[in-house]
Amino acid sequence: MCGIIGYTGSEDVKGVLLDALELLEYRGYDSAGIAVADTGLKQTKVYKCAGRVKDLRAICESEKLITECGIGHTRWATHGGVNDTNAHPHQVGKVTLVHNGIIENYRELIADYELESVLKSETDSEVVAALLNKFYTGDPDEAIKKTVSKLKGTFALVILFEDHQGEIYSVRNVSPIVATLCKEGAMLASDLTALCRFTNRYFVVPEYHILKLAKDAIVLKDFNGNQVEPDYLEVDWELNNAGKNGYPFYMEKEIMEQPDAIERTITNRITSGMPDFTADGVPDEIFTQCERVNIIACGTAMHAGLVAQALIKSILHMHIDVDMASEFMYSDPVIDEKSLVIAVSQSGETIDTLEAVKYAKKRGAKCLSIINVKGSSIARESDYVLYTNAGPEIAVASTKAYTTQLAVFYLIVAKMAQLRGVFSQEETQSFIRELQRTPDVMKKVLEGRQEIHKLANKVLEAKDLFMIGRGLDYSILLEGSLKLKEVSYIHSEAYASGELKHGPIALITQDTPVVAAVTQEKLMSKELSNIKEVRSRGADIVLFIKESLAKDIDRAYDTFHLPDMQDEFMVMPASVALQLLAYYVSSDKGFDVDKPRNLAKVVTVE
Numbered sequence: 086m087c088g089i090i091g092y093t094g095s096e097d098v099k100g101v102l103l104d105a106l107e108l109l110e111y112r113g114y115d116s117a118g119i120a121v122a123d124t125g126l127k128q129t130k131v132y133k134c135a136g137r138v139k140d141l142r143a144i145c146e147s148e149k150l151i152t153e154c155g156i157g158h159t160r161w162a163t164h165g166g167v168n169d170t171n172a173h174p175h176q177v178g179k180v181t182l183v184h185n186g187i188i189e190n191y192r193e194l195i196a197d198y199e200l201e202s203v204l205k206s207e208t209d210s211e212v213v214a215a216l217l218n219k220f221y222t223g224d225p226d227e228a229i230k231k232t233v234s235k236l237k238g239t240f241a242l243v244i245l246f247e248d249h250q251g252e253i254y255s256v257r258n259v260s261p262i263v264a265t266l267c268k269e270g271a272m273l274a275s276d277l278t279a280l281c282r283f284t285n286r287y288f289v290v291p292e293y294h295i296l297k298l299a300k301d302a303i304v305l306k307d308f309n310g311n312q313v314e315p316d317y318l319e320v321d322w323e324l325n326n327a328g329k330n331g332y333p334f335y336m337e338k339e340i341m342e343q344p345d346a347i348e349r350t351i352t353n354r355i356t357s358g359m360p361d362f363t364a365d366g367v368p369d370e371i372f373t374q375c376e377r378v379n380i381i382a383c384g385t386a387m388h389a390g391l392v393a394q395a396l397i398k399s400i401l402h403m404h405i406d407v408d409m410a411s412e413f414m415y416s417d418p419v420i421d422e423k424s425l426v427i428a429v430s431q432s433g434e435t436i437d438t439l440e441a442v443k444y445a446k447k448r449g450a451k452c453l454s455i456i457n458v459k460g461s462s463i464a465r466e467s468d469y470v471l472y473t474n475a476g477p478e479i480a481v482a483s484t485k486a487y488t489t490q491l492a493v494f495y496l497i498v499a500k501m502a503q504l505r506g507v508f509s510q511e512e513t514q515s516f517i518r519e520l521q522r523t524p525d526v527m528k529k530v531l532e533g534r535q536e537i538h539k540l541a542n543k544v545l546e547a548k549d550l551f552m553i554g555r556g557l558d559y560s561i562l563l564e565g566s567l568k569l570k571e572v573s574y575i576h577s578e579a580y581a582s583g584e585l586k587h588g589p590i591a592l593i594t595q596d597t598p599v600v601a602a603v604t605q606e607k608l609m610s611k612e613l614s615n616i617k618e619v620r621s622r623g624a625d626i627v628l629f630i631k632e633s634l635a636k637d638i639d640r641a642y643d644t645f646h647l648p649d650m651q652d653e654f655m656v657m658p659a660s661v662a663l664q665l666l667a668y669y670v671s672s673d674k675g676f677d678v679d680k681p682r683n684l685a686k687v688v689t690v691e
Contacts, residue, residue, distance in 0.1 A: 087114060087158060087159055087160050087161050087173075087183075087185045087275065088106060088109030088110070088114060088157075088158065088159035088274075088275050088276065088279070089109075089156070089157070089158055089183055089185055089241060089243055089262065089273070089274055089275040090102055090105040090106060090109065090156065090157040090158075090272070090273070090274050090275075090279050091154070091155070091156040091157075091243045091253045091255065091272065091273040091274070091298065092105070092154060092155060092156075092253075092270060092271070092272045093153060093154030093155075093251055093252070093253055093270050093271050093298050093299060093300045094154075094269045094270010094271060094272070094300045095269055095270055095300065096269050096270065098121055098150070098152045098153070098154060098155045099119070099121060099145055099148075099150055099152070099155070101272075102119045102121075102155050102156070102157040103119065103138060103141065103142050103145065103157070104282070105157065105274065105279040105282075106119075106138045106141070106157050106158075106159055106279075107138050108278050108279050108281075108282075108479075109159055109274070109275065109276055109278065109279050110137075110138060110159065110680065113161050113481065113680070114159035114160055114161050115135060115136075115160060115161060115162050115167040116133065116134060116135040116136065116159070116160045116162075116167060116168075116169070116171070116172035116173075117133065117134065117136070117137070117138045117140070117141040117157070117158065117159045117160070117172065118131065118132060118133025118134070118141065118157065118158055118160075118172045118173050118174050118183075119131075119132055119133070119141070119145065119155055119156065119157040119158075119174070120132075120155055120156050120157075120174040120176065120181045120183075120245055121150055121152040121154070121155035122152055122153055122154050122155060122245060122247075122250050122251065123150065123151065123152060124151045124152055124153050124250060124251075125151050127247070127248075127250065128247060129176065129181045129245050129247050130148075130150070131174050131176050131181060132144050132145050132148070133169060133172040133173065133174065134169050134172060135167050135168050135169055135171075135172060138159065153250060153251040153300065154245070154250075154251050154252070154253055154298075154300070155245075156174060156181070156182075156183055156243050156244075156245060156253060157174075157183070158172075158173035158174060158183035158184075160172055160173050163187060163209075164187075164191070164207060164208045164209045164210070165206055165207025165208045166207065170205055170206045170207075171206045171207055171208050173208075173210060174245075175206065175208065175210055175211040175213075175214040176214065177203055177211065177214040177215045177217075177218040178203075178218035178221070179218060179221060179246055179247040179248060180214050180217045180218040180221060180244060180245075180246060180247075181214070181244070181245040181247070182210070182213065182214045182217065182242055182243060182244045182245070183210075183242075183243050184209075184210035184213055184240055184241065184242055184243075185239075185240070185241040185260040185275055186238060186239035186240040186241060186258075186259065186260040187209065187238045187239055187240075188209040188210070188212060188213060188236055188237070188238045188240065189237045189238040190235075190236070190237040190238070191209035191212040191213075194212050194216055194235060194236075195212055198215075198216055198219055200212060200215040200216065200219070203215050203218075209238075213232065213236065213240070213242065216232050216235060217229070217232045217244065220232055221246065223248070225244070225246050225249060225252075225254050225295075225297075226295050226306070226310070229242075229244070229254060229256050229295055230295070230308055233256055233258075233293070236258075238258075239258055239259040239260050239436070240256075240257060240258055240259075240260055241255070241257040241258075241260035241261065241262045241275060242255060242256050242257065243255045243262070243273065251299060251300060252297055252298065252299055253271075253273065253297070253298040254295065254296065254297055254298075255273055255290060255295075255296040255298075256293070256294070256295050256296070257290055257292055257293075258292050258293060259292070259436065259439070259462065260275070260434075261275060261276075261289065261434050261461065261462055262274070262275060262289075262290040262296070263275075263276070263277045263280065263287045263288065263289055263290065263460070264287065264288060264290055264296060264298065264303065264315070265280050265283070265284050265286055265287045265288070265317075266301075266302070266303045267283045267284040267286070269283050270300045270301070271298035271299060271300060271301075271302070271303050272298070273290070273296065273298060276432075277320060277458070278477050278479070281320065281477070285319055285320040286317050286318070286319055286320075287317065287318060287320070287460075288315040288316050288317045288318060288460070289316075289318070289460040289461070289465070290305070291305075291307075291313070293307070293308055294306060294307050294308070294313060295307075295308070303315065316460075318459045318460045319459075320459075333672070334480065334668075334672065334678040334679050335478075335479040335480040335679045336480035336482055336484060336572070336668050336678045336679055337668055337672075337678075339478055339479070339480055339484045339485045340484045340485070340531070340661065340664050340665060340668060341531060342475075342476065342485050343484065343485045343488050343489075343524075343527050343531075343661060344523075344524035344525070344527045344528050344531070345524070346473075346474060346475045346476060346485045346488070346489050347488060347489060347492050347523050347524050347527065347657075348524045349474035349476075350473050350474045350475070350489045350492045350493060351492050351496060351520060351521065351523075354496055355496075355517055355521070358513075358514040358517055358518065359503065359510070359513055359514060359517065360496045360497075360499045360500040360503065360513070360517060362471065362496075362500065365469070365470070365471055365472075366469065367453065367469045367471065368469075369500075369504055371425055371451050371453060371468075371469065372425070372497070372500055372501045372504050372505070373504050373505060374423075375423060375424060375425035375451070376403075376404070376423040376424070377403065377404040377405065377406070377419070377423065377424050377425070378397060378403060378404070378405040378406075378424070378425050378426075378427065379405070379406050379407075379408060379418065379420060379424055379425070379426045379427070379445070379450070380393060380394065380405070380406070380407045380408070380426075380427045380428075380429065381407075381408050381409075381410045381413050381426060381427070381428050381429070381438055381441045381442070381445070382407075382409075382410055382428065382429035382430065382435075382438060383409060383410050383411060383430075383435055383437055383438060384483075384567065385431075385483040385486070385487045385564060385567060386429035386430055386431065386435075386438075386455075386483075386486075386487070386490060387407060387409060387410075387429070388487070388560065388563050388564040388567065389429055389455075389487055389490040389491050389494060389564075390407040390427070390429055390494075391407050391560045391563065392491055392494065392557065392560045392561075392656050393405075393407075393427075393491075393494040393497070393498065394406075394407045394560075395556065395557050395560055396494070396495070396498045396653060397498060397501075399653070400498055400502055400507060400508075400653075401498070401501055401502060401505065401507055402507075406418070406419075408441070409437075410428075410435065410437035410438040410440075410441040411437040413437075413441040413444065413445075414440065414441060414444045418445075420444075420445050420448040420449075420450050421448060421449050421450065422449035422450065422451075424445070424448075424449075424450040424451070425450065425451055425453065426442070426445040426450045426451065426452045426453070427452075427453050427454070427455065427497075428441065428442045428452060428453070428454040428455070428463055428467060429454070429455045429490055430454070430455075430456055430461075430463050431456075431457045431458075431475070431478060431483055431486035431490075432456075432457065432458055432461060433454070433456040433457070433458045433461020433462060433463040433464050434458075434461055434462050434463070435463070438463055439462050439463050439466060442454070442463055442466050442467060443466060446466070446468075451468050451469075452466070452467040452468050452469070453467060453468065453469045453470070453471065454466075454467035454469070454470050454471070455470075455471050455473065455490050455493050455494070456470055456471075456472055456473070457472065457473045457475050457478065457486055457489070459472060471493050471496075471497075473486065473489035473490060473492075473493060474489065475489040479679065480678065480679045481571065481679060481680060481681055482568055482571045482572050482667070482678075482681065484568075484664050487564065487660065488527075488657065488660055488661070491656060491657065491660070492520065492523065495516075495520050495654075496517075496520070498516075499513055499516045499517055499520070502516070519650060519651050519654050520654065522650065522654075523650075523654065523657045526648045526650055526657065526658050527657060527658060527661050529648040529658070530647065530648065530658045530661045530662050530665075531661065531665075533645070534665050536645055537645055537662055537665040537666055537669065538665075538669045540627050540643055540645060540666060541665075541666055541669035541670045541673060542673070543598060543625060543627055543643050544575070544598045544600070544627060544666075544670060545670055545673055545674065547575055547596075547597070547598050548575070548576065548596075549575070549576045549577075549592070549596075549597050550566075550569065550575050550576070550577045550578075550597065550598050550599070550600065551577070551578055551579075551580060551589065551592070551593070551597060551598075551599045551600070551619075551624075552565055552566045552577065552578070552579040552580070552599070552600040552601070552602070553579070553580050553581075553582045553585065553599060553600075553601050553602075553612075553615055553616070553619070554579075554581070554582060554601060554602040554603070554612060555581060555582050555583065555605065555608045555611060555612050555615075556605050556608050557604070557605055557652070557653065557655065557656055558602040558603065558604055558605055558608070558612065558655075558659070559579065559580075559581045559582070560656070561602055561604075561655075561656050561659045561660060561663065562579040562600070562602055562663070563579045564660060564663070565579070565600070565602075565659075565660070565663030565664075565666070565667070566578060566579040568663060568664055568666075568667035569663075569666070569667040569670065571667070571681050572667050572668065572670075572671035572676065572678050572681050573667060573670040573671045573674060573676065574676070574681075574682070575670065582601075582611070582612055582615035582616075583611070583615070585615060585618065585619065586618070590618065590619065590622070593619050593622045593623070593624050594622070594623055594624070595622075595623030595624065595625075597624055598624060598625045598626075598627060599616075599619045599624045599625070599626050599627070600626075600627045600628075600629070600663075600666070601615075601616050601626055601627070601628050601629070602628075602629045602630075602659055602663075603616075603628065603629070603630040603631065603634060604629075604630070604631045604634075604647060604652065604655035604656075604659055605652045605655070606631075606634060606652055607652070609634050613638075616628070616642070620641070620642075625643070626641075626642045626643065627642075627643050627644075627645075627666075628642040628643065628644045628645070629644075629645050629647055629659055629662050629663070630644060630645075630646060630647060631646075631647050631649060631652075631655055632646040632647060632648055632649050633649050645662055647659055647662060
C-alpha cells in the first residue's frame with residue numbers, strides 16, 4: 086500500500102523525490118517524508134509529516150539542499166497512529182530507512198536486542214532501523230543480511246547509511262521493489278509508475294538480494310555475495326500515459342481510455358478470427374486437461390471473476406468456483422492437480438491473492454494469472470500469465486483494469502469452448518467478432534455520458550441505495566455498487582432481484598433510490614416485475630436497459646439506453662455506464678474522486 090522512491094543522480098534530488106511521491110499518491114497514504122544525504126555536512130536529513138505530499142513539499146521548499154541522493158515514502162498506518170513521528174523515513178544512528186510491509190516479531194526484537202531506549206515512534210519499521218544500526222559496523226551488506234535473518238514478516242527496505250554518501254541500499258521479501266539505471270541516474274520504487282518520467286525499462290528486485298544504487302551504477306548481489314545481472318523488462322505504455330491529459334481526475338481519464346485499452350488487450354490475441362494465446366506462451370493443455378476452474382481475486386477483480394463464472398457455467402457447463410482471495414486458504418478449497426486456478430489482480434502485488442496462488446500450487450494446481458503489471462509478484466509465482474494492456478491505472482477505483490480483465494476472460498471462454506468442442510470454428514469466430522465490437526460499443530456509451538450525468542443527480546442526496554438485477558446483470562451491479570461506495574460514500578448494496586422479497590424489500594422506502602439493470606432478454610419480464618415491486622413502494626428508479634428491450638418500458642423510470650450487444654456481452658457497455666454514474670455522483674459531491682478515504686490502490690499487507 087505504501088509508496089517508496091529512491092534516487093541518486095544528476096537531477097534535483099528533492100524535486101525527483103517529491104514528484105515521484107505525488108505519482109504514488111494513488112496507492113493510498115496518510116503521511117509522507119523524504120531523507121536526503123547532505124553532501125556538505127556529511128549527514129542525512131529527514132523531513133516528514135502527517136498529511137499530503139503537498140504539505141511535505143511546503144516543508145521542503147524552504148530548505149536549500151546540496152545532495153547526491155535520497156529516499157522517500159508515503160505511509161499507510163498499520164503500526165501506530167497517524168502523526169509526524171510515525172511517518173517515514175526513520176533514523177537511528179547512522180541508518181535511515183523506509184519500509185513497506187509488516188514485521189510480525191517486532192516486539193520480540195525490541196526485547197531481545199534492548200532497543201526500547203532508542204525508539205521514538207510506535208512503528209515496527211523503526212525497530213528495523215534500530216536493529217540495523219545495532220548490527221552496522223561499516224559494511225552495509227553484512228548488516229543487512231544479519232538484520233534480515235532476524236525478521237519475520239514481509240518487507241521492502243530502502244536504506245541510507247550516513248558514511249556511504251551517494252549510495253542507496255535495498256532488500257525485500259514479498260513487498261515489491263522495482264529499479265532502473267538511466268541517463269539521469271539510478272532509481273528504485275515500489276511501483277514502476279514512479280519511474281516512468283525517466284525510462285520505460287526496469288527490473289524487479291529479486292527477494293533476498295541486496296541492491297546497491299550509485300548515480301552511475303547498479304549492483305545486485307545474492308546473500309552469498311554473488312553478483313546477479315538484473316533482468317530488465319519494458320513498460321508497454323507511453324511515458325506520458327500516467328498523467329491526467331487535461332481531465333480533472335484520473336478516474337474520468339481512465340474511463341474514457343477503455344475502448345483503446347480493450348483494443349490493445351484483445352487484438353494480438355486473435356488470429357484469423359480465433360482466440361490465440363501462442364504469443365503469451367499459454368499452452369492449450371491447461372484449458373483441456375482441467376476438470377474444474379477456481380478463480381481467486383479481491384474486490385473489483387473478483388467481480389470480473391463472477392462474470393467469468395456465469396459464462397463458464399452457461400457455455401462450458403463446468404464446475405467453477407470464485408473465491409475471495411483473503412478467505413481462500415481458510416475455506417478448505419477443493420484444489421488438486423486437475424484444477425485450473427486463475428488469479429486476477431491489476432497490480433500483481435495483492436498479498437491475499439499472492440498467498441492464495443502459492444497455496445494452490447502446493448496443492449498441485451496449474452495457475453494462470455491475469456495481471457496488468459509485468460514482472461509483478463503474482464506473475465512470477467504463476468505458471469502462466471495473460472497480461473492486460475490497460476496501461477497505468479492511477480485512480481484508486483478500478484475501471485479500465487476491470488474491463489480489460491473481462492476482455493481476457495471472454496478470450497479464455499472462447500478458447501476453452503473451441504478446444505473442448507463446445508463451439509465449432511464458426512461459433513468461436515462469431516463469439517470473437519462480438520468481442521471485437523466492444524470498443525465501438527463502449528464509445529457510444531461514452532458519447533452519452535452527459536445523459537448519465539443527469540441520472541447521477543437523481544441519486545446524489547441518497548444515504549442508502551440499492552441495485553437490482555438477475556443473472557449477469559447481478560454480476561454487473563455488484564461492481565457498480567462497489568464503485569459507488571468507493572468514491573461517493575453512499576451506502577449501496579446490490580441484490581439479485583429475486584431475493585428482494587426474502588428480506589431486503591423491507592428497506593425500500595420513497596427515500597431509497599434503486600438502480601436497476603435489464604440487459605438479458607430471457608430474464609427481462611422477471612426483472613421488470615421486480616422493478617415494479619420496488620416502484621410500488623415509493624422508490625425512484627434509475628434504469629440501465631439494453632436498447633432493443635426498451636420500447637415498452639414505462640416512461641416513469643429515469644432511463645439510459647445501453648447500445649445493443651449479444652446478451653452475454655452486455656456486461657461491457659453496462660459496466661462503463663455504471664462507472665460513469667459513480668464518477669459523476671462523487672465529483673458532483675465535491676469529493677477527491679481519485680483518492681477515496683481509507684482506501685489504497687495496492688493492498689500489500691494481509
